Amino acid sequence: MALELITGDDTELFLTLQKQGATFTIDPADAVKAAIVSLDHETIHIAAVSQVSTSTGADWVNSLVAVNFSTTETGVITTYGRALVEIQVVPVAGKTDTWFTEINVIKGNIS
Numbered sequence: 001m002a003l004e005l006i007t008g009d010d011t012e013l014f015l016t017l018q019k020q021g022a023t024f025t026i027d028p029a030d031a032v033k034a035a036i037v038s039l040d041h042e043t044i045h046i047a048a049v050s051q052v053s054t055s056t057g058a059d060w061v062n063s064l065v066a067v068n069f070s071t072t073e074t075g076v077i078t079t080y081g082r083a084l085v086e087i088q089v090v091p092v093a094g095k096t097d098t099w100f101t102e103i104n105v106i107k108g109n110i111s
Helices: 071-075
Strands: 004-006 011-016 031-037 044-051 064-069 081-090 097-106
Touching: 004 011, 011 081, 011 097, 031 064, 031 097, 044 064, 044 071, 044 081, 064 081
Parallel strands: 004 097
Antiparallel strands: 011 064, 031 044, 031 081, 081 097
């Protein structure tokens, strides 16, 4: 099943990140941010939002990030269809890594 984001809803997405095909440990002190961008990387629909290791369902020991966007953040999106979730991990020590995962943005109609 493809990832979906409904505009105007609180959104929680569970993404397991991999390096060279394997999970890894994300240190709770690392900076993890997520954004929603267009497929061509030209438009930022939701600017980078810090994610935390204590989010329900997150398992940073196994590189599972629970990406959370609020209703306020998703409510400003006006372009629908295919987009990308961009996740960046900036470790306290080491190399910054970025991942992209496709998502379907759907217009919410009930407010």
